[in-house]
Amino acid sequence: MAIISVFSRINHMIKQEQIKTVAPTDKAEHEYWGSSAKYYDQAYEADTKLNDMPFYLDVAKSANGAVLEVGCGSGRLLIPTARAGVQIDGFDFSPDMLSILRDKLNGEAPEVRDRVSLHQGDMRDFSLGKKYSLITVPFRPLQHIFTVDDQLAAFNNFSEHLNRGGRLAFNLFYPDYKLLEETGVEHQELEWKDKNDSTLTVRRSFVRTSVDKLNQVFQGEFIFRSFRGDSFVREDRSHLSMSYYTYPQVLLLLRASGFRVLEEYGSFNKEPISVCKEMVFIAEKEK
Structure with a gap:
């Protein structure tokens, strides 16, 4: 049975049973990125476990043509990629994150700035009027879309923006x-000195507030608390919604949108995907 037919039957069964995905709204996603943008760069500079940059740099440098990074955010990966000599377009949902990225690009050398074009929009329906040799979707932007229809729309849109034989690299x-x-348990994850005020220490915690197991979506909050010595200064909160995927689900989405898997790993150290830590894929557009 054709993969698309399978998806159609699943959608029909869901409608018949009147099961509705309670997906976060686009407004909620904008509010999340707007509230967390000011902490984003410093938080992930402090995250010593984050090791995706060498992988995505190698993939981008091996591309034979233009590169698009979907979910480029504030440029954590995009700027080093452009510095490495790669012509790269950046695309993001959040105007707040893109504003930070533009400010950072203003401090780069002219030849780096000239390699970068930026676009704002939604990965489900953007249209840039050009095709790429490589699209990267690093650091889990795909987990900010929440229904099968929307996930399939995103993968189909990636396919539309790739040359035949072009590659898609992403992780979940x-x-x-x-x-x-x-749920309801707060864990401190990160701590760093505020670069804008060296007297402040910022501690980021996360608490998961609910899990929708049927639709594979959880809700939670990032909590940012600032301290001066032992004295509490302020607290900011960012509401987070994320979807999660199973391995067979990813394979179905890729096949249904015309991709075949070239490489798959369970970590950025290229462990077998069966270690079940991260799901890292490089896929090729077939049709």
């Missing part, structure tokens, strides 16, 4: 089902 976390059982 492998769901930790034991951890997803835990």
Whole structure:
């Protein structure tokens, strides 16, 4: 049976049973990125476990043509890619993140700035009027779309923006089902000195507030608390919604949108995908 037919039957069954995905709205996503943007760069500079940059730099430098980074954010990966000599377009949903990126690009050398074009929009329906040799979707932007229809729309749109034989590289976390059982428990994840005020220490925590197991979506909050010495100064909160994917689900989405998997890994150290840590894919457009 054709893959698309399978998706159509699933959607029909869902409608018949009147099961509705309670997906976050675009407004909620804008509010999340707007509230977290000011902490984003410093938080992920402090994250010593984040090791995706060498992988995505190597993939981009090996592309034989133009590159598009979907979910480029504030340029954590895009700027080093442009510095490495790659012509790259950046695309993001959040105007707040793109504003930070534009400010950072203004401090780069002219030849780096000239390699970059930026676009704002939605990965489900953007149209840039050009095709690429490589599209990267690093650091899980795909987990900010929440229904099968929207996920398939995004993958189809990536395919539309790739040359035949072009490649798609992306990663998703492998769901930790034991951890997803835990709600209402706050965990401190990161700590850093505020670069704008060296007297401040910022501590980021996360609390998962609910999990929709049927639709594979969880809700939570990032909590940013600032301290001067032992004295509490302020607290900011960012509401987060994320979807999670199973491995077979990813394979179905790729096949349904005309991709074949070239490489798959369970970490950015290229461990087998069966280690079930991260899901890292490089796929090729076939049709």
